[in-house]
Amino acid sequence: MAKLVLVVDDEAAVRGALRDVLEESGYKVVTAASGKEALEKMGMLRPDAVLLDIRMPEMDGISLLEIIRERYPAVPVILMTAYSDTQTTINAMRTGAFEYVLKPLNLDELLATLEKATKVAEPVVKVGSCLGTQPEGPPGVLVGCSPAMQNVYKTIGRIVDSDATVLILGESGTGKELVAKAIHYNSPRRAKPFVKIDCTAIPENLLESELFGYEKGAFTGAYTRKPGKFEVADQGTIFLDEIGDLSPAIQAKLLRVLEEKAFERIGGTETKKVDVRIIAATNRNLKERVKAGLFREDLYFRLNVVEIWLPPLRERKSDIPLLVDYFVGIYNQNFNKRVTTISRSVLDVFYVYDWPGNVRELRNVCERAVLMAPGPVITLESIPEYVLRAVREKQQEKRPGTVKEEEPVVPLPGQDILPLKEMVAQLERAAIIQALKEYKGNKAAVARALRLNRTTLYAKMKELGILDENA
Structure with missing residues (x-):
């Protein structure tokens, strides 16, 4: 039996084009030009999936998504937008979107996503209100719209409302702390402390007292009681950077905190209970360190509830102009x-x-x-x-x-000095023209070479003013 898809977009051309493509692929399609019309049709038809544009007048896609998740939690919603940014992606996934795709649409990828959405019954969890107010922003921001970074944003959006422990992996300088802050400042703990500790910056003999605190007289120089970072972070988030370098003794104590949410200060006998979310990060290969006996396997699995891998910049060079x-x-x-x-x-x-x-x-x-x-x-x-x-x-x-x-890198025509946005457009234009020449105007071959859907290629050529004679 053909699956029914509701397409919601305020542009008639987009609705018509998607209807044609989806019906050719065996779907039944109904369309709506606004959020109000979409809700009316959902009440009558109960579609198997929804394709939803984010930017619409009167009611935007995120607001409509919230209502759909409330009323029809089993219906998967795929969001579409031509405007991608970190916060929008996080909001979309946090509010319960099945997937988030960018315009111009890659129709092959869209069809694959839609097939997955209509076949897989995802566990549905009711979520709170969409992000609207935050404390005066977290310092720093994640930048990039490459596929690898979009995956990072989607993962953040899916986990922010939970207390799941997160392990962030990636080379030095990729932005692991920014990911940790994005999780914290988009979570229900946002008004509570975000406490960072660099496990390599503190000598091993001082790290335990820094993490768990100490009682007066616990050792020479302990003239007063001092709370540790875990106490300071109570009800908030603690970010343990470069956790791969922890000593075995500290690893054992950290494992207890993860399992029992409890510890004792150095020199103390009172067990302290804390409610803290733990986010850890490392540039080391923890699996290899586990094999070498340098990192506890049980601690690795307790930390790695959710793993986020940050790609090095050399693997997402398309983000360089944005950065x-x-x-x-x-x-x-x-x-x-x-x-x-x-x-x-x-x-x-x-x-x-x-x-x-x-x-x-x-x-x-x-x-x-x-x-x-x-x-x-x-x-x-x-x-x-x-x-x-x-x-x-x-x-x-x-x-x-x-x-x-x-x-x-492709040769750029025109002036040597260009505004950044124009330069990105010039890069795209030059790459398409170069491919058209190489494949003698065969657009199907050009689309394959550039990893584009033919519809997307035609749209790009029109947008960039590329004529057939350029080939």
């Missing part, structure tokens, strides 16, 4: 500068460079570039020499005529 734009905005304000553009050659360098220090290194380079820029333009003269040297060496190692997959 640069964000950091330039920060340092314009900090240094009272007015940098508005970046040279094509600088962005090319950023794409080729491997960023061993990840996002943290990019931030430092942007800080220097804004500070050193003599005017509104960031040029190669503002970029550290070690970055330029590494790029030159890398290019010399390449054999003529080869392009490595991780270096998505």
Whole structure:
């Protein structure tokens, strides 16, 4: 029996196009142009799934999703939007969206998601109100709309209302602390303390007292009672950074806190109970450390209830323009500068460079570039020499005529200096034109090469003003 899908979008063209595609794929389709109309049709028809646009007049998609989750908790909802940001994705998944897809839609991926949604009966959990008010924001923000980062946002959205222990994995500089803060400040614990402790920054003989506190007279120099970080974080969140370097003794005590939510201060006999969410992070391979006997297996499994992996910057280079734009905005304000553009050659360098220090290194380079820029333009003269040297060496190692997959650099037509948004559009335009020439205008082959649906390719060509004669 054909599944019934409700498509909710305020644009008639989108509704019509999705109806055609879905009906060709064997679905029954009804459409609605507003949230009010969608609720009326849901009451009458009870669809098997809903495709829902986020940005609509009168009632936006998140508000409609909340009502659907309340009234029809078993109906999976797939959100669609052309505007992706961290908070929207977290809100969508936290409110109970089955999935979150970006426009222009990749129809193959959309159909695969829809098939999964109509076949898999997900456990339904009633959630609270959508994020609206937060304390004066958490310092720092996650930036990026690459598929890898979208997965991170979706996971955050699914777990923020729980107290599940989270293990964040990733290289140094990828933003593990920012993920921990995003979880805390979007959770019901947001008004309570967020306490961070760097397990490598404190000597081992002091770490126990730092974590669990001590009583007066517990050791030489303990002149007063001191609460530990777990007590300070009570009813809030404690973030244990670089947990892979804990000593066996501390690992054993941490395991007890995880299992019993209890501990004693050093020199004390009173058992202290705490209500705290634990988020841990490490740049080490904990599985390998468990095999080597350096990390307790039982502690590893207790920490790894939910695992979030943060990709290195070299694996999400499509986020570089967004990150640069964000950091330039920060340092314009900090240094009272007015940098508005970046040279094509600088962005090319950023794409080729491997960023061993990840996002943290990019931030430092942007800080220097804004500070050193003599005017509104960031040029190669503002970029550290070690970055330029590494790029030159890398290019010399390449054999003529080869392009490595991780270096998505294409020649840019036009001026050497472009605003960032225009530069991203130029990159897309140049990549499509280059593929059209290589495949002699065969759009099906171009779409496969660029990993796009043909409908998406046509939409991009129209948006970017690419004509067939460009091929």
